Structures are given as C-alpha cells and as structure tokens.
Amino acid sequence: MSTTETTPERPEHSRGGTYTVPGQEFVRDSNYIPTRITRDGADGYPVEAGRYRLVAARACPWANRSIIVRRLLGLEDALSIGMPGPTHDERSWTFDLDPGGRDPVLGIERLQEAFFARFPDYPRGITVPAIVDTRDGAVVTNDYPQITLDLSTEWTEHHREGAPALLPSDPDVRAEMDSVMRRVYTEVNNGVYRCGFAGSQDAYEAAYLRLFRALDWLEERLADRRFLMGDAITEADVRLFTTLVRFDAVYHGHFKCNRNKLTEMPVLWAYARDLFQLPGFGDTVDFEQIKEHYYVVHTDINPTGIIPCGPDLSGWLTPHGRESLGGDPWGGGTAPGPVRDGEQVTAGHNPLVPL
Structure with a gap:
C-alpha cells in the first residue's frame, strides 16, 4: 500500500503559502513534485547516502517537520541539510545565512536555481522543504508530506541504532x-x-x-x-x-x-x-x-x-x-544524541540554547 497521504498538502512558498482565494476563502494549492527517493529507485532516484541534500528553512512549519524527522532517525550522515534564511522575496528562498550567500554544497544563492535546473519553466512557488540531487543540482521533490514518510520507510538502512518507529506497524x-x-x-x-x-x-x-x-x-x-x-x-x-x-x-x-x-x-x-x-x-x-x-x-x-x-x-x-x-517517548528505542556541530539553533533564539 502506498504511504502517500490521502489528503493533499502544499508547503509555503514566497508569500507564506501557495493558495487561491475563490470567494474570499483560503484554499491551499495541493500540487507539488511527486518524485520519490526509494530503495528500488523506481522514480530514477535510489536511496544513496551522501547523494542528496535536504533544503529546509527553520522558519517554515512544513520544513520543520523534515528537520525533526531527519534528526530523530539519525540521518545526518546520510542526508546533508541546507538552511535558507527566514525571509525571502517573490522569487525564492535564499541562502543568506551562509558565507557569501551561497549554499556551501549546492553553490547556489536561491533554491529557485535547483528547481529551474530540473524544470526550466517551473510555474509554481519555490517551496521548502525540498530535496536536491547534489550530482546535478536539480530538485528531486518538494512533496513534504511524502518526504518524511519516506525518511521513515525507505531510508531504514541509514537509521541510527535505537531510532524510534514513527509509523505504526499495526x-x-x-x-x-x-x-x-x-x-x-x-x-x-x-x-x-x-x-x-x-x-x-x-x-x-x-x-x-x-x-x-x-x-x-x-x-x-x-x-x-x-x-x-x-x-x-x-x-x-x-x-x-x-x-x-x-x-x-x-x-x-x-x-x-x-x-x-x-x-x-x-x-x-x-x-x-x-x-x-x-x-x-x-x-x-x-x-x-x-x-x-x-x-x-x-x-x-x-x-x-x-x-x-x-x-x-x-x-x-x-x-x-x-x-x-506513562509510556516511553522512544517506543523502546533511544533519544537522538547532541545536535551536530553546524546545525545548532543560534544562541538566544531558543530557551534550550541560551546566550
């Protein structure tokens, strides 16, 4: 059975949400790039440690999900992460937090460049989270509900020992x-x-x-x-x-x-x-x-x-x-270790990380 959600979702883009307003009611656009990264590589993108980069802005709630799941499952060594800054213009999220304003792995200033590398005329919002293939710098997917499900089911070979089972087997x-x-x-x-x-x-x-x-x-x-x-x-x-x-x-x-x-x-x-x-x-x-x-x-x-x-x-x-x-948060597993160097929240931006 497919793990794709039956209710479509759509993450933020440059105006904080991709939507239309028919009759003055907010309606979220449910279109995204459906390509998946799987063990069998059925869509042309097999799971491969070190090949892909997760681009996820801390500011965005939809992207925050993927940051949490990646950390809970211990995928830091298998899937690198790039973090755009919290603000952006109408064109794209930008890597303004990185030296020189460029992602150090992808070498791009705007996430838009990765979308255009695969779809030169990409017509929709440039969204996070997105996974980019570092081999050609082209976006693979921005289907964020499926991204986290696949991290749990398709990337199991790279999970840390003691990683929690985020999807029930029953x-x-x-x-x-x-x-x-x-x-x-x-x-x-x-x-x-x-x-x-x-x-x-x-x-x-x-x-x-x-x-x-x-x-x-x-x-x-x-x-x-x-x-x-x-x-x-x-x-x-x-x-x-x-x-x-x-x-x-x-x-x-x-x-x-x-x-x-x-x-x-x-x-x-x-x-x-x-x-x-x-x-x-x-x-x-x-x-x-x-x-x-x-x-x-x-x-x-x-x-x-x-x-x-x-x-x-x-x-x-x-x-x-x-x-x-009662209960055990980790379901018999263990908590993740300390946050990796370079991935910590800025001191003073969170009560867990005081100045």
Missing part, C-alpha cells in the same frame, strides 16, 4: 493515525492559515470556529494519553508540534487565532512542552527566525514589517507533568 493503528493526521492537517496545520489569509469576515469567522473546535478535540484526546497515538511519539506528533510551537509566537496575533493562547489550554500546553523538551523537537526550533519570517514576509497582513518582541519563552522549559501518563 495496520489498524496506522489507519487511525492517518485519520488523526488528516484532521490535524485540515483543521489545525492549515487551519491557522485559513484564519490568517481569510479574505472576508465570514470566511475568517468560519475558519476560526473550525480551528478552535479541532484544538478542543485535541485537548480532550490528549487528556488521558501522553502522545497522539498513545505511549510513544509518532509522525502525527511531529506534524502537530510544528504548529503548536508557533502558535503563541505568530498564529495567535499575526493570524488572528486569538480565542486563547496555547499557554491557556492546559493539556495542549503541557503536551507541547513535553515534546519541546525531548531531543529532536525543541532543539530544532528557532523562534527568532519564525517571527521574522511571518511578520516580515507577509506584508499584506503586516505592512509595517514590525516584529513583536514577545512572547516570553521561558515557560517552554517548565515541568509539564506528562510523565504521569
């Missing part, structure tokens, strides 16, 4: 997880964007109600289980976490998702802190880049480009008490 549990992930995506991951980019009052209010109805459902679901699928982390937790960790910093104010803050939802706030404090989750998050991206790039929502000073982040390190629910 078909019934997997079916339930797919259902949970669909709801999390449509109502929460994409729901915050539906609020933020609504083109009318009615569209915004409908989106707002949908979002908080789903957050209330998650508050109830997680009240008696430590993680979304039970006692151990799964892909579903990765997908929810990248929205929750941005909620108070950007979505509450910038996207008008303001019925309450994450810190005012006791179960979800404790759950998010539990994940944040696990190696592989919080240590991938750069709050300064997140805020800079949303408040600077979305000029139609925030024309002044002013970046808020808050919120206070110290609460992310407070005790969460979720251990009382």
Whole structure:
C-alpha cells in the first residue's frame, strides 16, 4: 500500500503559502513534485547516502517537520541539510545565512536555481522543504508530506541504532493515525492559515470556529494519553508540534487565532512542552527566525514589517507533568544524541540554547 497521504498538502512558498482565494476563502494549492527517493529507485532516484541534500528553512512549519524527522532517525550522515534564511522575496528562498550567500554544497544563492535546473519553466512557488540531487543540482521533490514518510520507510538502512518507529506497524493503528493526521492537517496545520489569509469576515469567522473546535478535540484526546497515538511519539506528533510551537509566537496575533493562547489550554500546553523538551523537537526550533519570517514576509497582513518582541519563552522549559501518563517517548528505542556541530539553533533564539 502506498504511504502517500490521502489528503493533499502544499508547503509555503514566497508569500507564506501557495493558495487561491475563490470567494474570499483560503484554499491551499495541493500540487507539488511527486518524485520519490526509494530503495528500488523506481522514480530514477535510489536511496544513496551522501547523494542528496535536504533544503529546509527553520522558519517554515512544513520544513520543520523534515528537520525533526531527519534528526530523530539519525540521518545526518546520510542526508546533508541546507538552511535558507527566514525571509525571502517573490522569487525564492535564499541562502543568506551562509558565507557569501551561497549554499556551501549546492553553490547556489536561491533554491529557485535547483528547481529551474530540473524544470526550466517551473510555474509554481519555490517551496521548502525540498530535496536536491547534489550530482546535478536539480530538485528531486518538494512533496513534504511524502518526504518524511519516506525518511521513515525507505531510508531504514541509514537509521541510527535505537531510532524510534514513527509509523505504526499495526495496520489498524496506522489507519487511525492517518485519520488523526488528516484532521490535524485540515483543521489545525492549515487551519491557522485559513484564519490568517481569510479574505472576508465570514470566511475568517468560519475558519476560526473550525480551528478552535479541532484544538478542543485535541485537548480532550490528549487528556488521558501522553502522545497522539498513545505511549510513544509518532509522525502525527511531529506534524502537530510544528504548529503548536508557533502558535503563541505568530498564529495567535499575526493570524488572528486569538480565542486563547496555547499557554491557556492546559493539556495542549503541557503536551507541547513535553515534546519541546525531548531531543529532536525543541532543539530544532528557532523562534527568532519564525517571527521574522511571518511578520516580515507577509506584508499584506503586516505592512509595517514590525516584529513583536514577545512572547516570553521561558515557560517552554517548565515541568509539564506528562510523565504521569506513562509510556516511553522512544517506543523502546533511544533519544537522538547532541545536535551536530553546524546545525545548532543560534544562541538566544531558543530557551534550550541560551546566550
């Protein structure tokens, strides 16, 4: 059975989301490059350590998923990573954080160059995450929901010892997880964007109600289980976490998702802190880049480009008490080791990495 999601998704591009606005309602474009990197190389791209480069901006929630999964599975030696800066223009994400403004492996200034290397007339947004073939500098895929699934299923030869099983082997549990992930995506991951980019009052209010109805459902679901699928982390937790960790910093104010803050939802706030404090989750998050991206790039929502000073982040390190629910986050495996040199979040951009 294919691991492709049944609900299509589409990651950010240069305006913070690829979308159309028919009738003033946000609708995300679901088209992406469907090429896969697999063990058998059926699409022409076999799994091969050292051949590919993951390009993933820390600011982007969709890209943050791939950064987390790569780290949890221990794929650092097999799949290198390039990190564009948090802001960009209408053309592309850029490598402005690297010396000379060029990715040190691909030698390019803009991710757009890798897309054009394969599709000279590529008509859509230049999105992250993307995987690029270092042999010819051409993009392989930007199908980010499939990227993380394939890292779990196709790259197993290169997983670290003790890597967690992010996809359940039990078909019934997997079916339930797919259902949970669909709801999390449509109502929460994409729901915050539906609020933020609504083109009318009615569209915004409908989106707002949908979002908080789903957050209330998650508050109830997680009240008696430590993680979304039970006692151990799964892909579903990765997908929810990248929205929750941005909620108070950007979505509450910038996207008008303001019925309450994450810190005012006791179960979800404790759950998010539990994940944040696990190696592989919080240590991938750069709050300064997140805020800079949303408040600077979305000029139609925030024309002044002013970046808020808050919120206070110290609460992310407070005790969460979720251990009382039992379980083992790693499902019998082990936590990933220290973050690799050169891949650490900038000091002061995260309470785990103080100045």
